[in-house]
Amino acid sequence: MRAVMKFIIAILIAAVSLVTYWCNRQENDFTGQMQHVDMTVEQEIALGLQTAPQMASQYGGLHPDEQARAQVSAIGQRLVQNTRVNETPYKFDFHLLADEKTVNAFALPGGQIFITAGLLRRLSSEAQLAGVLGHEIGHVVGRHSAQQLAKAKLTQGLTGAAAIATYDPDNPASRSGAVAAAMIGKLMNMRYGREDELESDRLAVRLTGEAGYDPRAMIEVMRILEEASGGASGPEFAQTHPNPGNRIAEIERAIQQEYPNGLPAGLVE
Template sequence: MRGSLRYIIALLIAGFSFITYWCKREENEITGETQHIDMTVDQEIALGLQAAPEMAAQYGGLHSDQQATAKVKEIGQRLVEQTKAGTSPYKFDFHLLADEKTLNAFALPGGQIFITAGLLSKLQTEGQLAGVLGHEIGHVIARHSAEQLAKAKLTQGLSSAAGIATYDPDRPASATGAVAAAAIAKLMTLKYGRDDELESDNWAVRFTAQAGYDPRAMIGVMEILGAGREGGGGVEFFQTHPNPENRIARLQTAIEQEFPEGVPSGLIK
């Protein structure tokens, strides 16, 4: 009887998680995609602003180089103003982090975008910096963070249901089922994250070209990151991103599709 009750509770939790996830759908006005989203745009902006100081602190705070910071902001705002990102409700702001060893860039929901001094120092051209920032802008306008939060709630609910269904207080070893379920949930989230990265690469191709930068510069970024990984440097980028070889091939395909007659001349490298 006790086991049957556990299964009933587990099914209720799993069912509630599925229904909550699938019922919360809305169309993204920028991308045109229908997404499972569990928060408003205003909530995304507020969450990003709230998390920004803590995230910056993890990388030693903001960099003191005002000239380099101004350059990051200048290129970031150019990308926003000259692309569809500028028509979005998000409040974009671009930050240079003090960490000079780690190679990373990331976006918080709502438009807070960061790049480490370590990654900036490796970039060789303005076009490469534009590619990195364009990629992160893509995450924001595609609402990837909001999607990930909705998916996390779903997988957390399913993991809880699996844990309740498999746990037997008379057999403590059965608790490993809950651990396995949590591991599967993490792998699911990671897979979605990698898909998001590839989608944001496509946005980077569009945004850089629309803002006057050569989209092929993004291939150079992947080569730089790949070299950093081989050298054993602090490349946090690859903890959640696909490997650079796969991304280079996808970038080349995206560029060919965007510019079937060739990339226009005169773009900033």
């Protein structure tokens, strides 16, 4: 009887998780794609603003060089003001973090975008910086954080249901079922993360070109990131980011699709 009740509870939890996920669908005004999200744009903006100070403090706060911070902000705003991003409701702010050792850039929901000094000092051109910031803008307008939160809730519900259905307090070996379910959920979210990264690369190609920057600079950014990471380690499915070599191929493909007749003259390199 206990086994039957556990199974029924697990089915109910899984069903609620699936119905909630599939019913929360919205069309992304920027990309035109239908997405599973369960928060509004206003909630994204509020969440990003609320989280920004805490995230900045983890990287030593903002960089003391006001000129460098202003440069990052100016290039970011050029990407916003000269593209369709300007028509979105997001409020973009671009921040240079003081951390000199960490090579990273990231976006919070709603338009708060950060790049570490450790990454900035490795870049050698304005177009490379534009490529990095364009990629992070892509995450925001792609609503990737909202998607990830919805998917995380779904996988949490499904793995929780699986754990309830398989766990037997009288059989310690059954714990392995719960562990396996949790690992499957983790790998699912990693896969979604890679897809988001590749979409942001494609969006960055479009945004940098429209703002007057040479999108080919993003290829060199990928090489810089690969060098900084010491090369890809382990199988790609177990990494939170796609292999840089695969991203280069995707960027080259996106450039060809955006500019089938060749890149226009006069782009900032």
